[in-house]
Amino acid sequence: MATATKIRLTEEEFLSCPDWDGYELVDGEPVEVPMGGKAAWLGGEAFHHIRTFLEHNPIGLVFPQDTAFKAWPSRPNHLRKPDTMVFLNGRFPGDEVPEGAIEIPPDLAVEVVSPGDNARDLEEKVAEYLEAGVRLIWVIYPETRSAHVFRLNGGALRLGADDALSGEDVLPGFTLPLARLFPAEVTR
Amino acid sequence: MTTATALLTEEEFLTSKYDGYELVDGEPVEVPMSRESARIGGVVFRRIGDHAETNELGDAFPQDTAFKAWPYRPRHFRKPDAMFFAVGRLPGPDAPDGVIEIAPDLAVEVVSPGDNARDLEEKVAEYLEAGVRLIWVIYPETRSAYVFRLNGGALRLEADDALSGEDVLPGFTLPLEALFPRAHEATAAEGEPTGNR
Numbered sequence: 001m002a003t004a005t006k007i008r009l010t011e012e013e014f015l016s017c018p019d020w021d022g023y024e025l026v027d028g029e030p031v032e033v034p035m036g037g038k039a040a041w042l043g044g045e046a047f048h049h050i051r052t053f054l055e056h057n058p059i060g061l062v063f064p065q066d067t068a069f070k071a072w073p074s075r076p077n078h079l080r081k082p083d084t085m086v087f088l089n090g091r092f093p094g095d096e097v098p099e100g101a102i103e104i105p106p107d108l109a110v111e112v113v114s115p116g117d118n119a120r121d122l123e124e125k126v127a128e129y130l131e132a133g134v135r136l137i138w139v140i141y142p143e144t145r146s147a148h149v150f151r152l153n154g155g156a157l158r159l160g161a162d163d164a165l166s167g168e169d170v171l172p173g174f175t176l177p178l179a180r181l182f183p184a185e186v187t188r
Numbered sequence: 189m190t191t192a193t194a195l196l197t198e199e200e201f202l203t204s205k206y207d208g209y210e211l212v213d214g215e216p217v218e219v220p221m222s223r224e225s226a227r228i229g230g231v232v233f234r235r236i237g238d239h240a241e242t243n244e245l246g247d248a249f250p251q252d253t254a255f256k257a258w259p260y261r262p263r264h265f266r267k268p269d270a271m272f273f274a275v276g277r278l279p280g281p282d283a284p285d286g287v288i289e290i291a292p293d294l295a296v297e298v299v300s301p302g303d304n305a306r307d308l309e310e311k312v313a314e315y316l317e318a319g320v321r322l323i324w325v326i327y328p329e330t331r332s333a334y335v336f337r338l339n340g341g342a343l344r345l346e347a348d349d350a351l352s353g354e355d356v357l358p359g360f361t362l363p364l365e366a367l368f369p370r371a372h373e374a375t376a377a378e379g380e381p382t383g384n385r
Binding site for chain 2: 113114115116117118119120121122123124126127130141143144146148149150154155156157158160
């Protein structure tokens with residue numbers, strides 16, 4: 001889908017065409033977010049663990065990969081797609097999942113780093129999420145079996161393979177040891 | 189006989205020919221650095237160097253100084269954009285000149301536009317494993333920085349925050365806005381590369 005001239009899309013064009021699965025809309029320009037197999041699988045695992053938790057603790061909804069949200073009033077054609085998102089009950093107008101674009105920031109956003117991801121672009125996403133008001137961000141690094149945690153209140157953490165992701169005050173009681181998320185190491 | 193990528197020995201690597209490279213398990217890997225990242229790395233080096241000298245805290249080293257501190261990886265060298273070693277940790281000036289074989293107390297990385305996210309986190313993980321007490325990762329584009337501590341703590345700083353030397357460089361403070369051009373200059377520099385102003 002790469003062409004010589006830059007494609008510009010409106011939000012409606014971007015959200016109505018399945019061709020843009022796997023893309024984000026960065027100020028009107030579709031930008032591919034290449035996802036390796038491992039990152040896609042781990043995004044699904046994170047979704048599954050959160051979904052299971054929410055089944056027993058129905059305090060919100062979890063969305064999988066390729067769900068877009070926008071929450072930057074000054075950037076109308078700017079949509080991001082975290083690998084997993086959680087919206088707590090009461091956040092959506094009328095407590096109904098919108099038919100169209102999600103126009104509020106999630107309470108929790110999860111990013112799984114793929115081998116080709118650019119460091120600057122990733123930090124730009126974290127900065128945008130915090131600016132939009134995302135309360136908790138997990139950035140998961142499969143290769144190093146580590147994770148970075150960012151909080152809206154300014155706190156941060158780096159977790160190693162023996163640590164666990166915590167839902168903190170967003171998903172109280174949720175814990176996911178990284179060892180459970182990552183596949184067992186088979187190499188010696 | 190097939191020859192894979194030529195692996196280098198320590199002696200081969202530590203020549204000027206491999207300025208701008210790190211040695212990753214024997215393989216030279218280029219660490220491309222943008223002009224802006226190089227400039228910021230230089231500023232941080234000067235500031236920590238001045239503070240360390242004035243207060244007799246230790247020694248700072250600029251870009252392209254290599255260290256190794258992974259005993260089971262003999263041909264593995266990293267080159268943080270700036271390093272600081274507390275007084276007494278490095279052999280004195282009379283000792284024979286050689287490779288730095290201990291981890292710095294402070295390591296600074298300035299992110300360039302082409303840097304890979306996974307490679308960067310791998311460096312952070314290696315630095316912590318080697319025993320680096322304090323790590324600053326500076327992101328010029330977002331005017332932000334990450335701080336990682338050996339004890340597990342971390343911070344994300346924004347443009348109006350300041351880097352602190354904490355217990356590694358006591359008394360040292362560096363506001364991030366001292367590293368980045370003022371906002372309107374940053375905006376002007378965001379477009380296509382236009383060469384020198």
